[in-house]
Amino acid sequence: MKRPRLNVLRTFEAAGRHLSFSKAAVDLNITQAAVSQQIRQLESYLGARLFLRLHRRLSLTSTGAAYLDGVHEALDRLNTITDQLFSDRPHQVVVVRCTSSVALLWLSPQIRAFKAKHPYIDLQIRTLDTNADASQLHIADIEIFVSGKADHDQFTKPLLTSVITPVASSNSLDQKHLSIPQDILGLDVIHILGYEDDWHRWFQTFGLDTAQIPSGMTADSSLFAIDAALRGEGVFLGRRPFIDAYLQSGELVEVFKRPLNLHASYFMRQHGGSTNNRNINIVSDWLLEIAATE
Amino acid sequence: MKRPRLNVLRTFEAAGRHLSFSKAAVDLNITQAAVSQQIRQLESYLGARLFLRLHRRLSLTSTGAAYLDGVHEALDRLNTITDQLFSDRPHQVVVVRCTSSVALLWLSPQIRAFKAKHPYIDLQIRTLDTNADASQLHIADIEIFVSGKADHDQFTKPLLTSVITPVASSNSLDQKHLSIPQDILGLDVIHILGYEDDWHRWFQTFGLDTAQIPSGMTADSSLFAIDAALRGEGVFLGRRPFIDAYLQSGELVEVFKRPLNLHASYFMRQHGGSTNNRNINIVSDWLLEIAATE
DNA sequence: TCGAATGAATAAGTTTTACTTATGCAATGT
DNA sequence: ACATTGCATAAGTAAAACTTATTCATTCGA
Numbered sequence: 001m002k003r004p005r006l007n008v009l010r011t012f013e014a015a016g017r018h019l020s021f022s023k024a025a026v027d028l029n030i031t032q033a034a035v036s037q038q039i040r041q042l043e044s045y046l047g048a049r050l051f052l053r054l055h056r057r058l059s060l061t062s063t064g065a066a067y068l069d070g071v072h073e074a075l076d077r078l079n080t081i082t083d084q085l086f087s088d089r090p091h092q093v094v095v096v097r098c099t100s101s102v103a104l105l106w107l108s109p110q111i112r113a114f115k116a117k118h119p120y121i122d123l124q125i126r127t128l129d130t131n132a133d134a135s136q137l138h139i140a141d142i143e144i145f146v147s148g149k150a151d152h153d154q155f156t157k158p159l160l161t162s163v164i165t166p167v168a169s170s171n172s173l174d175q176k177h178l179s180i181p182q183d184i185l186g187l188d189v190i191h192i193l194g195y196e197d198d199w200h201r202w203f204q205t206f207g208l209d210t211a212q213i214p215s216g217m218t219a220d221s222s223l224f225a226i227d228a229a230l231r232g233e234g235v236f237l238g239r240r241p242f243i244d245a246y247l248q249s250g251e252l253v254e255v256f257k258r259p260l261n262l263h264a265s266y267f268m269r270q271h272g273g274s275t276n277n278r279n280i281n282i283v284s285d286w287l288l289e290i291a292a293t294e
Numbered sequence: 295m296k297r298p299r300l301n302v303l304r305t306f307e308a309a310g311r312h313l314s315f316s317k318a319a320v321d322l323n324i325t326q327a328a329v330s331q332q333i334r335q336l337e338s339y340l341g342a343r344l345f346l347r348l349h350r351r352l353s354l355t356s357t358g359a360a361y362l363d364g365v366h367e368a369l370d371r372l373n374t375i376t377d378q379l380f381s382d383r384p385h386q387v388v389v390v391r392c393t394s395s396v397a398l399l400w401l402s403p404q405i406r407a408f409k410a411k412h413p414y415i416d417l418q419i420r421t422l423d424t425n426a427d428a429s430q431l432h433i434a435d436i437e438i439f440v441s442g443k444a445d446h447d448q449f450t451k452p453l454l455t456s457v458i459t460p461v462a463s464s465n466s467l468d469q470k471h472l473s474i475p476q477d478i479l480g481l482d483v484i485h486i487l488g489y490e491d492d493w494h495r496w497f498q499t500f501g502l503d504t505a506q507i508p509s510g511m512t513a514d515s516s517l518f519a520i521d522a523a524l525r526g527e528g529v530f531l532g533r534r535p536f537i538d539a540y541l542q543s544g545e546l547v548e549v550f551k552r553p554l555n556l557h558a559s560y561f562m563r564q565h566g567g568s569t570n571n572r573n574i575n576i577v578s579d580w581l582l583e584i585a586a587t588e
Numbered sequence: 589t590c591g592a593a594t595g596a597a598t599a600a601g602t603t604t605t606a607c608t609t610a611t612g613c614a615a616t617g618t
Numbered sequence: 619a620c621a622t623t624g625c626a627t628a629a630g631t632a633a634a635a636c637t638t639a640t641t642c643a644t645t646c647g648a
Contacts (some may be wrong), residue, residue, distance in 0.1 A: 022595060062564070292348065326624075326625075327607080351624085
């Protein structure tokens with residue numbers, strides 16, 4: 001099982017392509033003597049002649065020609081994949097689509113650092129609108145979404161698992177945290193459009209009768225729900241890490257003494273065919289990186 | 295247009311495959327520090343992160359994963375072609391089939407040198423028999439034959455061009471060489487089975503009436519023709535380089551004062567699918583090599 | 589026929605790449 | 619609190635890659 005040095009194979013391929021050690025040397029920007037010595041080493045290592053040295057001329061042996069075919073193919077593959085992934089590309093727009101809360105609460109604080117690091121990438125965040133129709137979705141390069149499914153296509157990766165927990169403003173609780181799930185029944189709750197079944201799941205999970213879900217205002221998005229909660233309008237199911245800044249500042253607090261949480265899985269999908277686009281991959285990697293720090 | 299060092303790509307592929315610098319180091323029989331440094335160099339050169347360093351764990355970035363696909367494929371191709379052509383193989387029979395004159399006059403003197411150089415190759419020469427049926431031809435690995443065609447399939451290569459010239463024993467000419475083609479008419483000629491049209495072509499080429507081709511004995515092969523000529527039975531059309539030993543020893547001489555020659559092209563065919571067989575390629579290369587010295 | 593041109597081979601030396609050793613750092617587990 | 623794990627880093631060593639100078643052998647052209 002022989003494994004010749006790869007650098008020498010590059011030299012062999014150039015010599016075989018040119019049928020000239022001198023021309024290969026020019027191609028590789030080295031001297032003819034270096035080519036000659038490397039080919040000799042390779043032939044000695046492999047135990048076979050690869051070239052016939054005719055006067056002032058070179059021809060490949062059968063073995064050499066067969067080997068050149070394979071080596072050329074492999075090196076060409078390397079060049080192609082390297083160029084696809086790492087060529088210097090012009091300024092390029094990358095569109096990430098997600099909910100407004102993910103955009104504003106999670107991505108927004110990180111965007112400055114991203115742009116400082118990748119000034120040539122025009123990163124554009126587009127928020128999902130609950131009224132958006134499907135025809136708009138396909139123009140995003142990367143989409144962040146929630147899913148309860150276990151498997152997805154090859155372009156979709158798990159991003160993070162959100163912890164969903166009842167939160168309210170610290171003022172509305174008078175410093176008294178609730179003890180048991182039933183204590184929620186005496187409070188107003190805030191519903192979020194598009195996430196109506198969160199409360200349903202929460203009541204079911206903690207053994208309450210879903211027919212008794214308190215009525216309360218409905219917010220258009222998590223952002224409005226936060227706003228309403230801060231105004232004292234009730235309890236909403238907040239998603240960490242997106243609301244972490246509010247929890248850390250103390251403006252919002254968890255309602256119960258102990259964690260009574262649900263979970264939701266967030267995924268990131270790169271649209272088909274874009275895995276070889278360098279800039280999209282950079283954004284994708286960046287998203288994975290900040291998610292890993294949560 | 296970036297062209298990373300190939301050795302570093304080998305390290306990258308191992309690290310990506312194992313998702314561990316330490317395991318890659320074991321695989322490549324180098325240290326973890328070497329792996330770490332090479333990956334850092336590669337990332338710096340390409341301008342992209344290929345791995346996410348999680349604690350005591352490694353994951354590939356999207357870019358890294360896409361690159362690994364391509365690099366793995368290319369390196370695998372190199373390994374495969376190298377193994378196919380250069381693996382240490384057991385003792386193997388290689389069969390070369392050709393005419394008896396090529397076998398005895400041309401190959402035979404070279405066989406000892408070949409076997410000294412390649413002791414593990416069991417080179418077997420099989421002669422073409424004029425009565426051989428086609429079913430026997432396919433068991434030879436390499437076949438040497440004459441052809442007037444300009445192009446052949448990809449497994450056939452030109453070997454040498456034979457010079458065909460009238461020769462006889464030096465005694466039968468009483469040291470007097472013939473001057474013009476017509477002088478042949480007063481002599482006996484020797485015909486060779488399977489090559490009957492050589493004299494026909496010679497008469498046509500040099501402006502003689504083919505109806506006047508002298509009759510004479512017919513030999514079964516060039517070897518018998520040489521034998522008959524040495525016995526003084528006439529002139530035959532000899533093929534160089536096969537009869538060169540006789541010309542050099544003076545036992546045979548060219549009949550005319552100046553060259554009145556025909557030519558015949560000899561080719562060598564490797565049977566389909568055998569170009570990746572190392573030993574057959576070695577024999578094939580050897581044949582090309584001795585042909586090149588003629 | 590002789591000298592020039594050409595292009596691969598070789599030896600000795602220099603430069604660059606690849607690698608090692610020793611150590612540091614940070615997260616995790618007991 | 620300490621041990622384990624596995625990547626990162628700095629400094630030094632070893633090996634590969636390369637250069638320069640020269641030789642060799644063939645072919646071509648005057």
